[in-house]
Amino acid sequence: MTAQLNPRGDVAVLVPAAGAGVRLGPGRPKALRLLAGEPLLVHAVRRLAAAPSVHTIVVAAPAAEVTAVRELLAPIAPVIVVAGGAERQASVAAALAAVPDGPTIVLVHDAARALTPPELVESVAAAVRDGRDAVIPVLPVVDTIKEVGAGEVVLGTVDRSALRAVQTPQGFRRAVLSAAHAVAGDPLTDDAGLVEKQGVTVSCVPGSEYALKITRPFDLALAEHLLAAFD
Ligand code: CTP
Ligand code: MG
DSSP states (O other): OOOOOOTTOOEEEEEEOOOOOGGGOSSSOGGGSEETTEEHHHHHHHHHHTSTTEEEEEEEEOGGGHHHHHHHHTTTOOOEEEEOOSSHHHHHHHHHHTOOSOOSEEEEOOTTOTTOOHHHHHHHHHHHHTTOSEEEEEEEOOSOEEEEEGGGEEEEEEOGGGOEEEOSOEEEEHHHHHHHHHTOOSOOSSHHHHHHHTTOOEEEEEOOGGGOOOOSHHHHHHHHHHHHHHO
16 A cells, blocks of 8 residues: 655655665665565665655665666655665765755665664654754664774774764754755765764764664575564
């Protein structure tokens, strides 16, 4: 059944989904690889559409797959699909340019974080609504972290209590993200990094184990098990 988005919602979600998935091994672009019989992008969009604040979803698809992705998502939710770029940042910029007037909060969410719960979407959006300029979901770092130098020799042990692993969706006041993209320099791997460069304060909210990024074959297998065990 096609989900309805909320016409009175204040959130637009940009979904960069144009990556190749090189680390997943040979095959289709990552967003179109199957997880429990459905493309990762379908899992991701279904969960975004279930978040009550979401007014608009814009997907940046691989350029050669725009029509296929439009057809794939039509039965899931009303989604705008644009062609992504060579770098993630270019894909986000293309999606941002397609957001209609209305939403005052913009979230950026990796298609590769296909099992992210709607509750995390809402908590990031709520923190922006409460007045934060930029909000990221984070988890504590559980492993001991070493800095290493040439020859894989340990240089030192990093104090992990001050470290966080960063997830998506990352949330922004719309004007803040637009301004950061207007002056964007070298591509970064996350959007908060762009606004940090503008001197904007970025705040953290608790992330979710389910928002893991499916990057390597192990992650895909783990996601299959999570779906079977808990969903
Ligand atoms: N992404 C994108 N456009 C790009 C590169 C990445 O929209 N040019 C998206 C991916 O589709 C993914 C998210 O950014 O949803 C996070 O990127 P990553 O996990 O690195 O995915 P890929 O780039 O596809 O994977 P890899 O780096 O292994 O090729
Ligand atoms: Mg990548």
